[in-house]
Amino acid sequence: MRHAVFICCVDPEKDPVAGHVLNALKSGCDLVPAGAEIDGHPILEILGLRDSRIYVVATDDVVSNHYGRYASILNERFGQVDVIGVVNWHEGANAPNAIFTVQTTGDLATGTFSPVDPRIIRGLLLAIEDERVASGLHEFKTYLEATHWSGVMAGDLGHRLADLKPSVVDIEIGSSPADWANPLAARVLARSLLRTFDRMDEPIHSVLCIGGVHFEPSFTNAVLTPYGDPPIAASHVLPNHWLVSNGYDRESRFVDLRECVRSIRGGIQSIVFHDKLKSSYKGVARQLAEELGVPMLSHRKLRATLSHQVQDPKEITSQRALISD
Secondary structure: OEEEEEEEEOOOOOOOOHHHHHHHHHHHOOEEEEEEEEOOEEEEEEOOOOOEEEEEEEEOOOHHHOHHHHHHHHHHHHOOOOEEEEEEEEOOOOOOOOEEEEEEOEEOOOOEEOOEOHHHHHHHHHHHHHHHHHOOOOOOEEEEEOOOOHHHOOOOOHHHHHHOOOOEEEEEEEOOHHHHOOHHHHHHHHHHHOOOOOOOOOOOEEEEEEOOOOOOHHHHHHHHOOOOOOOEEEEEEEOHHHHHHOOOOOHHHHHHHHHHHHOEOOOOOEEEEOOOOOHHHHHHHHHHHHHHOOOEEEOOOHHHHHHOOOOOHHHHHHHHOOOOO
């Protein structure tokens, strides 16, 4: 049986989204106390699910900003769960409005990456998109967001990310006050959380995404648009701006790329790079692909290549011909 925990900070001054999603869950589900408390709030379990158990945890603070306080508590209570989802808000000076985001956690500066199951990331993205469309929320878009961790913005060092042992994923609504308070968006997200494990038994083609922008449409579309059989599942996304600012074209950072791949459950079957990635970073990505024995594919050529479903390892060499400098 699969297990998930979704955490919602219920102080609206600290998190303008999570409380709305929690209220939507309470309105649409049967939740019962699970026999323990965090911050004086009972841990709740959602009833009526098949083949999974989902818990909902209310907190007084945003977990990402207080790992020192919450990591040991969550490890003790939920150390063996498949995923901890931190429900919160997204904002930023240049961030798009009217979005849902699924974001894996990692810190490129220190090379620390939370473990991640690409099947769960794919399942969440597809569930959100399905619920968004079914709800008629056409002004919103669903995105796979670049890998990062907001704890560093709150003053923690990136290494602290490893204190919380299960996979940690941020699930957000952004990026304006009107979006955060949109009741239909909260219901869409709440309904999506219930479907986290719906696609876990489907075969996938797991990819590591390198380059592109913070909300790279091509990486999101690779998951949301059927490209073949098995479908693509993306997890960690290493965007161009953090690769450059953290010097990932240096040989010394290669160990961190290995660590990123090791954090992806089940490994990867391809590396997907953005065409505008500079040649020095493509070179490092190519080195990683060769070490792993997997193809490295341009985001522009991804659809055509995977539609042919080249699976034989003997054909990897011909696939590498697609790599361009």
